[in-house]
Amino acid sequence: MAGTSDIKELLTRNLRTSGIYIAFVFIILLFTILTGGKLLSPGNLTNLVLQYSYILILAIGMVLIIVAGHIDLSVGSVVALTGAVAAVVVIGNGLPWWAGVLAALGTGVLVGLWQGFWVAYVGIPAFIVTLAGMLIFRGMTMQVLGNVSLSPFPKQYQYISGGFLNGLLGGNGYDAFTLFLAAALVVVFAIQQYRGRLAKLKYKQQVEAFPLFWVKIIVVAAVILAFAWQLAHHRGLPVVLILLAGLVMIYGFISQRTIFGRHIYAMGGNLQAAKLSGVKTRRVNMWLFVHMGVLSAIAGIVYSARSNSAQPGAGNMFELDAIAAAFIGGAAVTGGVGKVHGAIIGGLIMAVMSNGMQIMGIDQSTQSVVRGVVLLVAVAFDVWNKKRSQTGA
Amino acid sequence: MTENILEMRSITKRFPGVIALKDVSLTVGEGEIHAICGENGAGKSTLMKVLSGVEPAGSYEGEIHYRGRPVSFSNINDSEAEGIVIIHQELALVPHLSIAENIFLGNEQARGGVISWHETNARAADLLARVGLKEKPVTPVGQLGVGKQQLVEIAKALSKNVSLLILDEPTAALNDDDSEHLLGLIRDLRDQGVTAIIISHKLGEIAAIADSTTIIRDGSTIETIDMRVPEEEKSTLVPRIIRGMVGRDIDNLYPERNATIGEEILRIEDWHVGHPTQPGRVVVDKASLDVRAGEVVGVAGLMGAGRTELAMSVFGRSYGRDISGRTYVHGKEVELRTVADAIDAGIAYVSEDRKQYGLNLIQDIRTNVTAAALKKIQTGAWLNGNEEIAVAERYRSSLNIKTPTVMATVGKLSGGNQQKVVLSKWLYTEPDLLILDEPTRGVDVGAKFEIYSIINELAEAGKAIIVISSELPEVMGLADRIYTLSAGRITGEVAAQDATQERLMELMTMERE
Numbered sequence: 001m002a003g004t005s006d007i008k009e010l011l012t013r014n015l016r017t018s019g020i021y022i023a024f025v026f027i028i029l030l031f032t033i034l035t036g037g038k039l040l041s042p043g044n045l046t047n048l049v050l051q052y053s054y055i056l057i058l059a060i061g062m063v064l065i066i067v068a069g070h071i072d073l074s075v076g077s078v079v080a081l082t083g084a085v086a087a088v089v090v091i092g093n094g095l096p097w098w099a100g101v102l103a104a105l106g107t108g109v110l111v112g113l114w115q116g117f118w119v120a121y122v123g124i125p126a127f128i129v130t131l132a133g134m135l136i137f138r139g140m141t142m143q144v145l146g147n148v149s150l151s152p153f154p155k156q157y158q159y160i161s162g163g164f165l166n167g168l169l170g171g172n173g174y175d176a177f178t179l180f181l182a183a184a185l186v187v188v189f190a191i192q193q194y195r196g197r198l199a200k201l202k203y204k205q206q207v208e209a210f211p212l213f214w215v216k217i218i219v220v221a222a223v224i225l226a227f228a229w230q231l232a233h234h235r236g237l238p239v240v241l242i243l244l245a246g247l248v249m250i251y252g253f254i255s256q257r258t259i260f261g262r263h264i265y266a267m268g269g270n271l272q273a274a275k276l277s278g279v280k281t282r283r284v285n286m287w288l289f290v291h292m293g294v295l296s297a298i299a300g301i302v303y304s305a306r307s308n309s310a311q312p313g314a315g316n317m318f319e320l321d322a323i324a325a326a327f328i329g330g331a332a333v334t335g336g337v338g339k340v341h342g343a344i345i346g347g348l349i350m351a352v353m354s355n356g357m358q359i360m361g362i363d364q365s366t367q368s369v370v371r372g373v374v375l376l377v378a379v380a381f382d383v384w385n386k387k388r389s390q391t392g393a
Numbered sequence: 394m395t396e397n398i399l400e401m402r403s404i405t406k407r408f409p410g411v412i413a414l415k416d417v418s419l420t421v422g423e424g425e426i427h428a429i430c431g432e433n434g435a436g437k438s439t440l441m442k443v444l445s446g447v448e449p450a451g452s453y454e455g456e457i458h459y460r461g462r463p464v465s466f467s468n469i470n471d472s473e474a475e476g477i478v479i480i481h482q483e484l485a486l487v488p489h490l491s492i493a494e495n496i497f498l499g500n501e502q503a504r505g506g507v508i509s510w511h512e513t514n515a516r517a518a519d520l521l522a523r524v525g526l527k528e529k530p531v532t533p534v535g536q537l538g539v540g541k542q543q544l545v546e547i548a549k550a551l552s553k554n555v556s557l558l559i560l561d562e563p564t565a566a567l568n569d570d571d572s573e574h575l576l577g578l579i580r581d582l583r584d585q586g587v588t589a590i591i592i593s594h595k596l597g598e599i600a601a602i603a604d605s606t607t608i609i610r611d612g613s614t615i616e617t618i619d620m621r622v623p624e625e626e627k628s629t630l631v632p633r634i635i636r637g638m639v640g641r642d643i644d645n646l647y648p649e650r651n652a653t654i655g656e657e658i659l660r661i662e663d664w665h666v667g668h669p670t671q672p673g674r675v676v677v678d679k680a681s682l683d684v685r686a687g688e689v690v691g692v693a694g695l696m697g698a699g700r701t702e703l704a705m706s707v708f709g710r711s712y713g714r715d716i717s718g719r720t721y722v723h724g725k726e727v728e729l730r731t732v733a734d735a736i737d738a739g740i741a742y743v744s745e746d747r748k749q750y751g752l753n754l755i756q757d758i759r760t761n762v763t764a765a766a767l768k769k770i771q772t773g774a775w776l777n778g779n780e781e782i783a784v785a786e787r788y789r790s791s792l793n794i795k796t797p798t799v800m801a802t803v804g805k806l807s808g809g810n811q812q813k814v815v816l817s818k819w820l821y822t823e824p825d826l827l828i829l830d831e832p833t834r835g836v837d838v839g840a841k842f843e844i845y846s847i848i849n850e851l852a853e854a855g856k857a858i859i860v861i862s863s864e865l866p867e868v869m870g871l872a873d874r875i876y877t878l879s880a881g882r883i884t885g886e887v888a889a890q891d892a893t894q895e896r897l898m899e900l901m902t903m904e905r906e
Contacts, residue, residue: 199779200779202779203779203780203782203783205779205782253775256776256778257775257776257778258774258775258776259767259768259771259776262760262764262767262776265753265756265760266753266756266760266764269753269754269755269756270749270752270753270754272749272750273749273750273751273752273753273764274753274764275711275732276708276711276732276742276744276750276751277732277764277765277818278709278731278732278733278735278736278765279732280731280733332755336753336755336756337755
């Protein structure tokens with residue numbers, strides 16, 4: 001079993017996952033050319049992160065929901081409700097910003113418990129439960145807000161999505177802190193990869209050929225450093241980016257390297273077999289929806305902080321963007337397949353496309369058509385890929 | 394009978410990286426029953442896919458001659474137009490539609506685009522009479538048992554004016570009565586001029602029904618045996634088939650065991666299980682049984698006797714409602730309320746239906762093996778992925794799972810290898826008691842022997858084992874003691890040395906007094 005694999009084998013074996021990266025790079029290149037380089041300008045990159053962060057946060061939870069064989073249509077309404085609750089606490093009652101954050105997170109937990117209860121213990125399909133939730137939580141948002149917008153939030157609350165870590169270590173027009181953090185990240189990544197490789201060799205597993213291993217690390221390092229360079233150039237490191245990176249790492253680990261995560265995949269792959277393997281499916285479903293509720297609340301906080309207000313119509317159609325991100329990122333409609341980082345890439349593909357088309361001045365209607373086509377093509381690719389691997393047995 | 398209805402000449406079929414069929418030839422005479430035998434993965438199914446056009450012409454080398462002229466089918470409609478109909482092991486019926494609707498599905502009896510229900514039902518009734526199924530054409534198929542559904546499939550084939558009927562393991566899911574009826578029907582159809590190709594693992598059945606048998610091993614034809622031999626030579630046929638299938642002699646189908654029987658592991662008393670959806674219906678009635686360390690206990694019963702229901706209700710109440718009775722593990726009374734409780738108590742249950750209840754088919758071997766004991770590969774809060782692979786590797790080599798890597802998707806393995814993956818999963822939980830429900834269903838002779846050997850090793854290592862099987866020779870060959878089950882009641886307990894098929898069958902069919 002021990003041995004090395006070359007790049008061709010790596011690509012063909014992982015076509016399902018590597019295809020999405022190739023598509024991502026292609027779309028970035030395409031829009032960089034179409035926008036005359038504006039896409040990757042420091043100001044726009046910062047904007048891109050801020051503008052789509054809440055969709056990406058939702059996509060993290062949505063992909064896990066989809067892997068378990070469910071769907072969540074209510075997240076847009078939950079974004080609105082949690083933002084509204086935060087606004088009422090902070091703006092309406094004058095309590096400090098963190099009280100608003102806690103109230104929003106608490107609301108997210110309650111929403112998760114409510115939906116989890118119906119899905120896990122009553123056995124209603126998530127499609128129905130969350131369709132009802134979409135209506136219920138939208139209505140509650142309007143009631144909480146008394147059907148008017150609340151604004152503005154205090155500075156500290158706005159900082160959550162509008163803040164930048166800048167100038168902590170000084171720098172001459174370039175934020176040294178951002179660059180330092182990026183460099184540290186690269187070093188940690190390289191060490192972690194190397195240790196992983198050693199462990200794999202110890203267990204006599206296949207690893208990439210050594211040059212390929214280095215190419216991988218250098219490419220990743222170059223992308224991180226270039227990205228950081230552009231950010232440092234502009235306003236520094238957005239707080240939201242740190243939040244997002246933290247969530248991606250945490251949920252990446254939860255999904256791949258914990259028993260809870262494994263149980264989600266087991267249930268999505270074969271529910272009956274999971275039950276007979278001792279998986280407490282009700283508990284897993286319940287927790288899953290609580291996680292989704294909390295992530296929706298975080299997205300709600302970020303969104304309300306960014307728009308500096310809570311509106312009755314906030315978060316409309318967010319659920320569809322999050323679902324699309326998960327499916328473009330390789331999640332299977334039938335459950336059991338999908339990864340957090342895939343959903344993030346899927347979300348970024350959508351983000352780069354929307355952003356690029358906005359810069360180009362393409363109107364909303366055409367944007368909508370293009371995004372729809374991309375979703376369709378992505379899932380069609382997935383289906384084709386599955387057929388290919390089945391007949392090639 | 395001199396005409397050959399079908400000649401497949403030098404068929405070679407390649408998949409990326411594998412040659413599934415190497416220069417295979419198959420000749421089937423008009424009006425005969427032709428059996429195809431071979432281990433799982435030998436290429437039987439691929440050969441039938443080539444014949445029926447599922448693998449389209451051009452994707453393989455070689456020629457197919459049907460009724461004396463060369464044919465090339467590019468899909469299943471082409472082959473059906475010639476009267477070649479294949480009935481798969483997994484039946485393709487729609488449970489909510491009626492028998493008649495299923496028979497004419499895709500071939501609706503319509504006038505000007507409007508379905509004529511009168512004609513549909515009338516013709517269906519004729520076909521049902523031909524296959525000997527006493528059901529109304531309007532009955533939903535979902536209400537029929539597997540045996541009757543099989544007959545509906547044959548009726549459907551007859552509606553297409555079948556001249557060559559291919560049956561893939563038709564009796565795998567049937568009890569003895571239903572099998573007998575089905576085989577009788579195939580004989581009748583032969584006498585009416587329908588040629589049949591039958592794929593089966595049940596060699597006794599083949600010996601009884603087939604006119605000739607072709608053996609395939611590792612993608613090549615080994616030989617074609619003429620089964621129409623004088624009575625006194627009949628007994629040589631089955632050993633000859635087995636020899637051809639595995640490439641060696643298997644003298645004793647059931648290997649010897651050298652286990653010492655120790656203390657009691659599990660005892661249930663007055664076990665009572667109600668049907669999960671039909672209140673008042675009793676599925677298991679006051680059953681009591683026990684099993685000891687190092688002992689293999691057989692549970693024999695006909696379909697519907699409550700064998701699986703008994704096992705699953707004990708295994709953390711994963712079946713049934715209103716369960717009552719006492720459970721003792723290692724002599725101490727326990728309550729196993731969930732599957733997790735049962736696993737913690739050292740019980741493992743290997744389901745009869747591995748695809749539906751045993752495996753996550755879209756995942757790899759690695760994740761399936763550890764699925765029931767993830768705690769064992771946990772370091773802190775995290776799972777140790779490398780340790781996991783090492784564990785899976787260990788079972789791959791010790792149970793001889795035939796695949797190059799544990800990262801292979803389970804859905805692509807053969808039946809025998811899939812069964813070994815399920816076994817690995819449960820062995821990794823290190824149980825004291827293994828309940829094996831039909832452990833060799835859909836498994837070929839070679840892999841059967843391996844699974845029997847594994848069972849023996851486990852017993853010798855001091856584990857208690859319950860084997861549930863509908864094949865009496867299997868129960869008798871494996872078990873030290875046999876419980877018989879009839880209509881939810883334990884009707885007898887027979888020591889292996891006193892067991893005869895007749896005695897067991899008598900107990901298994903015992904009516905409620």
